[in-house]
Amino acid sequence: MNRQDYGVQGRVIVERPTGFRLDVMVAARPGEVIAVMGPSGAGKSTLLRALAGEIPITDGEFVVGDVRVTPRHRPDPRRLGVVMLDQRPLLFPHMTVRQNIAFGLRTHGATRARAHADADEWLWRVGVDGAGDHRPGELSGGQQQRVALARALATGPRLLLLDEPLTALDTETASDIRTLLREQLRATHTTAVVVTHDAFDAAALAHRMAVIENGEVTQRGDVSHVLAQPATRFVASAAGLNRLRGTAKEGMWTGRSFGVPVRISSAEGGPRPADGHPIVAVFRPADARIARAEDPTWTGALQLARNDIEAEEAETGQWLARVERLEPAPGGARVYVSQPELVVDVPSAQAAVLRLHPGDPVRVFIDPQHVRFIPAS
């Protein structure tokens, strides 16, 4: 078969007895890497398991290369040519590393000598040459994941499925394996679907991404486009962005904070949504600022905010908010506030001065030059 035929395309529908329904269109061109992100329970693993032929689809159909999968026809995974790479390497512990890789090649018809020679070549490609005679248990977690990648790619799968392949690794090892994965996927022109919770991995590994929420695709497109134009709160938070839904009025975002009107403007030019249309204000947590409210009591702080509105002195890009929780973050603190819900990254020096606690009234400020408006879908 011509290598150009490879890729995956179709509609995957899986209904669970629990009432959960997955219904997604999948399409990856040959050699293309698609990232799949989504909240817990969205159906990402269900999708991978269906694509791997591990569970039947209830409806729809898809093709992997030229092999068709339907609710009634579920080919043998080897014939389907789909290989799954898990969070954990899952190597055979009683075999040597070389035998682990050669095993798959042997089941594809290679002679013992050929399989062993190819296994050594693969060990070299993934940077663990010399480890061939060791048992997996004698290698580090990162080395084992390298071997698992070699084993997955060695048989030239039509489709490689990666389920959170970097999650179980420490940061430094994850970084090495991310680079290796990227290089090898490109070099072997392997079509792949990678499930990840990390937008950085999606951007590093994939050409395009699909977001699954509650069994459906809520956004798809080029990775950078999806992350920059988040269509849902989940994507915004995965991309590390605040996403505030409001209504367009006089070229500004308008919403409410504790019943008090709030406005945010954007420095961006271009067409503005007509008044009354829903719009979303998007900005980074590090671009918002926070200060203690002028009055430390809630009644006092709210009264001041209302007075400003009545006197028409309420400034755009600032409003009263409530601290919900605080988390340590690199270089400072991450502050979660409500009404509207958003995240503000506060540098250490300022966090030390502010001494915030959950329940405190604060003022949030956002400069228009850091705000982007996108139409609400």
Ligand SMILES: Nc1ncnc2c1ncn2[C@@H]1O[C@H](COP(=O)(O)OP(=O)(O)OP(=O)(O)O)[C@@H](O)[C@H]1O
């Ligand atoms: N074997 C099963 N039988 C019945 N229902 C299942 C089974 N496995 C998963 N589900 C249900 O399918 C839905 C989707 O689960 P799935 O594991 O695919 O989500 P996920 O996006 O991979 O989540 P996570 O990120 O937490 O792994 C959930 O409601 C789950 O309870």
